[in-house]
Amino acid sequence: MEAPCDRFENKELLKEIKEAMNKSHEEGAAKIMELLDQQKNTPLNIAITGESGSGKSTFVNVFRGITDEDESAAPTGPVETTKEVTPYHHPKYPNVKLWDLPGIGTTTFPADKYLEHVGFEKFDFFIIISDTRFRENDVKLAREIQRMKKTFYFVRSKIDNDIRSEQKKREFSAEDTLTTIRNSCTEGLQNEDIESPQVFLVSAFEPHLYDFSNLGETLEKQLPAHKRHTLLLAMPVINLEIVNKKKEVFQGNIKYHAALSVLLSSSAVLDKLITEYQAGFGLDCESLQKLADRTGLPLTDLKAVMKSPLTDNERVKALFTDILSLSARAASGAVDGEELNFFSALGILGTTALSCWSTYNSINRLLDMFADDAQRVFTKMLDHVTAMP
Incomplete structure (x- = not known):
């Protein structure tokens, strides 16, 4: 996978930063902030559609890391609750929007006019959701999206219900049940002339199971490089691999x-990083409380399983200072290295480059601490959920 920041590390951009550095450290810093802001503000627009009652709104809420009862949740119900195209911002990454679209069967627009009505050009990709088989309206929409050369994915929702229903049978096999459902959906879509349909089986109430993680990996691989960073940070922590990719x-x-x-010479950078890491890994107070409420x-x-202080940034900064002092002593003997070469390429030289190198290593160790906490929290949650009757 292409590194998230590869688009920054090209000769032209490095040249821009170096030219700014030649004027002053302040102008060099301003150019770096500009480039980071471009990355942070990269828009990602995801269209969610399907027939009424298919679980669209619940999917929107789960992807955003909130429950159906949250004040900012997309409204859910057994009947169609989405009458108009409705955007829902990710609570931590407002540049990411999930658009809850009215089911095509609930509008007076045919498939071709439906896409025009919802403004298809602004979406990066479409997710078509069904809680049973994919129906005529789903197929019509997929054909039109295919004709428009946009990317789309099929999500078969509420798989937990199917598993529970099949468990009553004597010869039950979860793996066989999932294979049967997946093959049935895929073959049905192929029979309707959908080219290479991508079908994912998910449960909004058990996102760590089934194909939710496979869906995330597929989206990541098929998105343009500059959008992958945005998607990965916005993805809910549904497995340990997501933690590693965020890291x-x-x-x-x-x-x-x-x-x-x-x-x-500012601690504000560290303050922002602490907040950014906590939010990205779901370690902020609000995210932890929602996880506790959702799982019981x-x-x-x-x-109790976390090593990093939860809300006390001053304690984190004190820990960072201790790490920094160790890195600074190590830097006194360093004469080369990838990061030092990078700082030199930016026009940062001498003792300033060594300070950057020390700070780099200290932040890296701080990131390790947060990532380890995220793994411990997820493992604790998973053990609890698995042990539940």
Whole structure:
């Protein structure tokens, strides 16, 4: 996979930063901030559609890391609750929007006019959801999206209901049940001339099971490089692989943050990073409380497995200072290295480059701490859910 920050690390952009650095450290820092802001504000627009009662709104809520009861949740119900195209911002990444579209069967627009009505050109991809088989309206819409050369995916929702129903049978096999449902959906769509349909089986109430993670991996691989970063950070933590991928995204930016911290001689960079890491890994107070409410796991149990201070940024910064002092002593003997070469390429030289190198290593260790906490919290949650009757 292309590194999230590869688009920044080309000769032209490095040249721009270096030219700004030649004028002053402040102008160099401003150019770095500009580039990071471009990345942070990359828009991602996801269209969610399907027939009434298929679970569209619940899917929107789960992807955004909230429950159906949340004040900002997309309204859910057994009948069609979406009458108009409705955008829902990700609570932590407002540049990510999930658009709850009215089911095509509930509008007076034929498939071709439906896409025009909902403004198909603004969406990066479509997710078509059904809780049974994919019906005529789903197929009509997919054909039209296909004709428009947009990307779309089929999501077969409420798989947990199917599993529970099949469990009553004597010869029950979860794997066989999932294979049968997947093959049935795929063959039905192929019979309707849908080319290579991509079908994912999901449960909004058990996103760590079935194909939710496969869906995320597929979206990531098929998105343009500059959109992958945005998707990965917005994805809910549904497995340990997501934690690792989020960590990779954050790691790609550490050298820029290290340079900013030294050039600006400001602790504000660290404050923002702490907030960013907590939000990205779901370790902020609000996310942990929602996880506790959703799973029935006491919040104190989640906090108990964490090594990083939850709300006290001053304690985190004190820990960072200790790490930094160790890195600074190590830097005194360093004469080369990938990061030092990078800082030199930016026009940061001498003791300032060594300070950047020390800060880089310190932030990296801080990121390790948050990523490890995210893994421990997820594992604790998973053990609790698995043990439930």
